[in-house]
Amino acid sequence: MSRVIAVANQKGGVGKTTTVINLAAYLADSGKRVLAIDVDPQGNTTTGLGIEKSLVDVSIYDVLLGGEPLMEALIPTEVVGLHLLPATLDLAGAEVELSQQEGRELLLEKEVRLIRDRYDYVFIDCPPSLGLLTINALTAADSVIIPMQCEFFALEGLSQLLSTIELVQKRLNPRLKLEGVLLTMYDARTNLAQQVADEVRKHFHQQVYQSVIPRAVRLSEAPSHGLPILRYDPKSRGAEGYQKLAKEVMQHG
Ligand code: ADP
Ligand code: MG
DSSP states (O other): EEEEEEEEETTTTTTHHHHHHHHHHHHHHHTTOOEEEEEOTTTTHHHHOOOOGOOOOOOHHHHSSSOOGGGGGGGGGGSSEEEEEOGGGGGGHHHHHTTTTTTTTHHHHHHHHGGGGSSSSEEEESSSSSSSSHHHHHHHHEEEEEEEESSSTTTTTTHHHHHHHHHHHHHHHHOOEEEEEESSSSSSTTHHHHHHHHHHHHHGGBBBOOOOOOOOOHHGGGGGGGGOOOHHHSHHHHHHHHHHHHHHHHOOO
């Protein structure tokens, strides 16, 4: 049974893209068939997996708005078993174009439904907003991972995100569940990180992953080499964090 998981938080810079790239890579490395879908116009998942955006022929934009079948857009990556559905800058105007489409919330779901059985895991990297692209991702997904940066203001905006998830559950996708909350960029040297982590656990209890992603320079360097951490520095602390998370995500299933 395949699992389609959206990684969402309307705040930018909380670790959504880093989580999609590295979680997807570790799952593929354990022999799973994995697809990463980039739904952010910034295309950071695309670049981070080593794909040059300007060379992309068919992208998520063409799938959502150009009538291209999703299959046509898939690209293999450096990691065996990990495929990418890339995003390019075309997608920047998509929110407006989408708003004029009939069934605009369901466009991604319709395509993902056709190919999901080819994969064990499909991850969808959301943009930093609660607009139509994120709604499409939540509608196509079985569950959602919420990464939260262990910094001040981490919980700010959370109620908007949770009410968007509820709205999607009610109107568009009743099977949508909270897969888990992930603490990211955790700096063990600061009290603040600990306080934020405690507060998030008080709020979400067992839904918070045991694995915590440390703030680690190697994780931030890897994308500029177009590599997931398991290829860039598999012995680093950041690598260890995502490797543990991948195990936890597999156990949940
Ligand atoms: P989002 O997709 O939510 O905007 P990113 O995953 O792109 O967030 O992360 C934002 C920035 O922080 C990027 O430059 C990324 O490389 C860096 N980063 C992400 N996770 C970590 C981490 N655990 N430690 C250090 N830097 C990180
Ligand atoms: Mg991102």
